[in-house]
Amino acid sequence: MTLSRLTETDCALILPWRNSPAVRQAMYTHHEISPEEHRTWFQRMNGDPSMRWYLYYDAGNIPIGVVYFTSLDVRQGTAFWGFYSSPEATPGTGIRMAVDALDLAFGELALIKLNSEVLEVNTRSLSFHKKVGFTEEGLFRDQHFDGERRIDVIRLGMLASEWPQHRVRLKARIAELDALAARHDIAPPPPPQNCDSQ
Numbered sequence: 001m002t003l004s005r006l007t008e009t010d011c012a013l014i015l016p017w018r019n020s021p022a023v024r025q026a027m028y029t030h031h032e033i034s035p036e037e038h039r040t041w042f043q044r045m046n047g048d049p050s051m052r053w054y055l056y057y058d059a060g061n062i063p064i065g066v067v068y069f070t071s072l073d074v075r076q077g078t079a080f081w082g083f084y085s086s087p088e089a090t091p092g093t094g095i096r097m098a099v100d101a102l103d104l105a106f107g108e109l110a111l112i113k114l115n116s117e118v119l120e121v122n123t124r125s126l127s128f129h130k131k132v133g134f135t136e137e138g139l140f141r142d143q144h145f146d147g148e149r150r151i152d153v154i155r156l157g158m159l160a161s162e163w164p165q166h167r168v169r170l171k172a173r174i175a176e177l178d179a180l181a182a183r184h185d186i187a188p189p190p191p192p193q194n195c196d197s198q
Contacts (some may be wrong), residue, residue, distance in 0.1 A: 006053040077112030133166030
């Protein structure tokens with residue numbers, strides 16, 4: 001599985017993923033994004049050195065998800081991350097995407113710390129982050145207004161020094177899931193969706 005920088009030609013592919021109800025409800029913006037708005041977002045993002053967006057490919061070289069880093073501060077070695085997948089992504093995509101994304105964050109991007117923000121109501125994403133190895137670091141009370149109510153935002157973080165140990169554990173878990181699926185034709189649940197800034 002690989003990550004490649006998002007290009008303008010990928011925009012038409014990922015817009016339906018971003019507009020799927022499961023993804024929209026986990027994001028800071030819940031409305032359905034128009035093609036024009038999406039193009040404007042890409043142009044802004046593509047010219048911003050603090051943002052890196054990647055298309056995620058499965059083992060068959062099929063694009064099935066998006067991974068992104070925002071507020072990237074090269075001098076401080078910090079960034080925020082997020083992700084979402086295609087509605088057609090196979091179960092187990094989330095953990096694989098996380099491993100590849102964190103390898104990139106603490107490898108090529110040379111981050112010292114990776115942060116994430118999760119809406120309190122997004123319990124699946126919160127649980128997923130903790131299983132991957134993120135530590136809950138703060139609670140921003142009533143931080144986000146979704147149009148109807150105020151929602152707390154939970155801040156999580158992982159240090160580069162913590163990633164190697166978590167990586168070994170997660171790679172072992174992936175091997176277990178693959179073996180289980182091969183034996184019993186049972187697949188793990190689909191990946192959770194994370195909040196973003198688009």
